[in-house]
Amino acid sequence: MQSTAPPRLRGGRSRTLAALAALTALVPTAGCTVANSDATGSTGTAGTTLRVVLAQEPPTLEPCEASLTSTGVVVRSNISEPLIERDPESGELQPLLATEWEQTEPTTWALEVRSGVTFHDGQPFTAEDAAFSIDRAVNSDLACNVDGYVFDGKDVEVAATGETTLTVTTEDPDPILPLRLSFIEVVPRTTATDAKVREPVGTGPYAIEDWETGVSISLRRNDDYWGEAPAFPEARYVWRSEPAVRAAMITKGEADLATALNPEDATEDNSVAYPNNETTALRLDGREAPLDDIRVRRAIDLAIERQAISDTLFDGLAEPAAQLVPDGVVGYNDELAPTTPDPDAARALIEEAAADGVPVDRRISLIARNGQFPRVAETAEALQYQLAEVGLNVEITMLDTAAHLQYQLRPMPEDAGPVALLIMHGNQTGDAAFTASQYLLSEGAQSTFGTADMDERIADASALSGPERADALADVLAAQNDDIAQYAHLAHMRGLMGISGAVRYEPNSASGDELRLSEVRPADQEGS
Incomplete structure (x- = not known):
C-alpha cells in the first residue's frame, strides 16, 4: 500500500499541516492487546462459524x-x-x-x-x-x-x-x-405494520439465531435456502469501537472479517483496501446564523485543507472531493474540481459578513459520529483548527449512532444552534438522483434547506433517462456548489477491511453497506 507524501504548504498552511501531524501522533498503533478478547466467544470456532467484528452494534435489524x-x-x-x-x-x-x-x-x-x-x-x-x-x-x-x-x-x-x-x-x-x-427487503405479510421488528424473518441464506444486546448477533445457515448454500453453517457478529482492536482480532485469529480498519493498523497480511463509494462532507445548516449567510458557508469551504487531511489523516486512502458522489455514479460531474484552500479569502468573507451584522463569532457545533470512519475524531479536530484559523468559533461534539441520526435525519432537533454536521454518504444506487433528493432537495430527509430552483432542477433531472439524465444531474451537483453551498465536501474515501488468512473474500464498493456472507469461503475450500 503506497501513501502519497503530504503537499508542501506555504506560510500559514504549514501550521495546519503541523497540527495534522500532531493529531496523527495521537492515534494508537497496532501493537496493542485485545482487552477481554476471550469474551468474544470466537476463539476456536473458525471453520464452522464465520466471525465478523463490526465498528458498532447495529441500532436495529429492521429490514x-x-x-x-x-x-x-x-x-x-x-x-x-x-x-x-x-x-x-x-x-x-x-x-x-x-x-x-x-x-x-x-x-x-x-x-x-x-x-x-x-x-x-x-x-x-x-x-x-x-x-x-x-x-x-x-x-x-x-x-x-x-x-x-x-x-x-x-x-x-x-x-x-x-x-x-x-x-x-x-x-x-x-x-x-x-x-x-432493489432497496426494499422482502418480509412475510404477517410482519407487523404498526412497529418495526427487532429480529426479522426473511428469505436469505442466514436466519437470526440470537441477538444478545450489547454482546453479539448470531446467525444460522438457512438449510432451505432457494439459492446456493453459504459455506459457513453459522455466523457471529461482535463489535469493537477501537479500530486497533478490530485489527488485532484479525491478527490473533479471533475474527475472520473486520470492518473499517485504520491505515496504521493495516498490513498486507491482515487487510485489503477497496473503493467504498463513501464521500465525507460537512453539511452546513443554513437555517441558523451565521451559517445562513452564504459568505460564511463559502468561507468554510475555502478554509478546508482537503489534500492535507487526505494525505495525513487518511494515509492517501482518499481523494479530495468536489461533490457528494464519486466517479462511476450517473450524474457525476467530471468538470468539478475540489476547492483550492485559500484562508485569506475565507477570512475576507468572514470579515465582510461581520461588517454587515452577521454574528460570525457565534459558536458553531461541529458534530461527528464515533466510529464514522477511521480517525474521525482527529478529522474533526483538524477541521476545528482550520475554521478557527479563518475566524470562526467551532466546538466539537462526538455522538453515538442514534444521537447522530437525530441531527442527520428530519425532523432535526430544534434550537440546536448553528450546526456543521460531519456526514459520510455512500451512494450505492449508482444514480445521483438519490443523493439529490435526499441531501439537496429543500425538504429532503437529510437536507436542512434549499431553493425552489434547485427543487425544480432535481425534479426535471429525475424524470429523464440516458445521457440527458446524467447531464441534468451533473448540473444539479454544480448548482449546489455555485448557488447554495450547503455542503463543504471533504474526500471520496477508500475502506480497509480486515480479512484473516482463514477465509477468502474480495470486498467491493458495496461491502461497507452490504457484506454478503455467502460470498465468503474458507481459505482451504476447493475452488476458493
Missing part, C-alpha cells in the same frame, strides 16, 4: 432500515433479500426474488417473482408478500429510511395480480423504479 449502513451490513442479502439486486461492479440490475420486470405503462411496472422460495419460518413466498413488503416500507407510517432515501417520501400503488405477479404504479413516470425496488 426497511437496511439502507442505513450499520443495519444493512448485517441484514441485506444475509437475513432478508430484495426483489432485484444491483451488481456493485457493473451497476447492472439482476434478478433475485423477482425474475422479470417490465414497464407496461408510463407509470406502471409489472414484476414476476420467483417460485419455490420460503421464509425462515416456513411460510411460502408469493407476490402478496412482495406487494406487502413494498407497501410496508413505502406507504406505512413506520418512517422507514428507505421511504425517504429511495422513494423521496412518495407513495406508490402496489397490487398482487396473481400468485407470482404484481404491479407497482407511481404517480409520475419513474424510469428507475426497478433500481428503487
Whole structure:
C-alpha cells in the first residue's frame, strides 16, 4: 500500500499541516492487546462459524432500515433479500426474488417473482408478500429510511395480480423504479405494520439465531435456502469501537472479517483496501446564523485543507472531493474540481459578513459520529483548527449512532444552534438522483434547506433517462456548489477491511453497506 507524501504548504498552511501531524501522533498503533478478547466467544470456532467484528452494534435489524449502513451490513442479502439486486461492479440490475420486470405503462411496472422460495419460518413466498413488503416500507407510517432515501417520501400503488405477479404504479413516470425496488427487503405479510421488528424473518441464506444486546448477533445457515448454500453453517457478529482492536482480532485469529480498519493498523497480511463509494462532507445548516449567510458557508469551504487531511489523516486512502458522489455514479460531474484552500479569502468573507451584522463569532457545533470512519475524531479536530484559523468559533461534539441520526435525519432537533454536521454518504444506487433528493432537495430527509430552483432542477433531472439524465444531474451537483453551498465536501474515501488468512473474500464498493456472507469461503475450500 503506497501513501502519497503530504503537499508542501506555504506560510500559514504549514501550521495546519503541523497540527495534522500532531493529531496523527495521537492515534494508537497496532501493537496493542485485545482487552477481554476471550469474551468474544470466537476463539476456536473458525471453520464452522464465520466471525465478523463490526465498528458498532447495529441500532436495529429492521429490514426497511437496511439502507442505513450499520443495519444493512448485517441484514441485506444475509437475513432478508430484495426483489432485484444491483451488481456493485457493473451497476447492472439482476434478478433475485423477482425474475422479470417490465414497464407496461408510463407509470406502471409489472414484476414476476420467483417460485419455490420460503421464509425462515416456513411460510411460502408469493407476490402478496412482495406487494406487502413494498407497501410496508413505502406507504406505512413506520418512517422507514428507505421511504425517504429511495422513494423521496412518495407513495406508490402496489397490487398482487396473481400468485407470482404484481404491479407497482407511481404517480409520475419513474424510469428507475426497478433500481428503487432493489432497496426494499422482502418480509412475510404477517410482519407487523404498526412497529418495526427487532429480529426479522426473511428469505436469505442466514436466519437470526440470537441477538444478545450489547454482546453479539448470531446467525444460522438457512438449510432451505432457494439459492446456493453459504459455506459457513453459522455466523457471529461482535463489535469493537477501537479500530486497533478490530485489527488485532484479525491478527490473533479471533475474527475472520473486520470492518473499517485504520491505515496504521493495516498490513498486507491482515487487510485489503477497496473503493467504498463513501464521500465525507460537512453539511452546513443554513437555517441558523451565521451559517445562513452564504459568505460564511463559502468561507468554510475555502478554509478546508482537503489534500492535507487526505494525505495525513487518511494515509492517501482518499481523494479530495468536489461533490457528494464519486466517479462511476450517473450524474457525476467530471468538470468539478475540489476547492483550492485559500484562508485569506475565507477570512475576507468572514470579515465582510461581520461588517454587515452577521454574528460570525457565534459558536458553531461541529458534530461527528464515533466510529464514522477511521480517525474521525482527529478529522474533526483538524477541521476545528482550520475554521478557527479563518475566524470562526467551532466546538466539537462526538455522538453515538442514534444521537447522530437525530441531527442527520428530519425532523432535526430544534434550537440546536448553528450546526456543521460531519456526514459520510455512500451512494450505492449508482444514480445521483438519490443523493439529490435526499441531501439537496429543500425538504429532503437529510437536507436542512434549499431553493425552489434547485427543487425544480432535481425534479426535471429525475424524470429523464440516458445521457440527458446524467447531464441534468451533473448540473444539479454544480448548482449546489455555485448557488447554495450547503455542503463543504471533504474526500471520496477508500475502506480497509480486515480479512484473516482463514477465509477468502474480495470486498467491493458495496461491502461497507452490504457484506454478503455467502460470498465468503474458507481459505482451504476447493475452488476458493
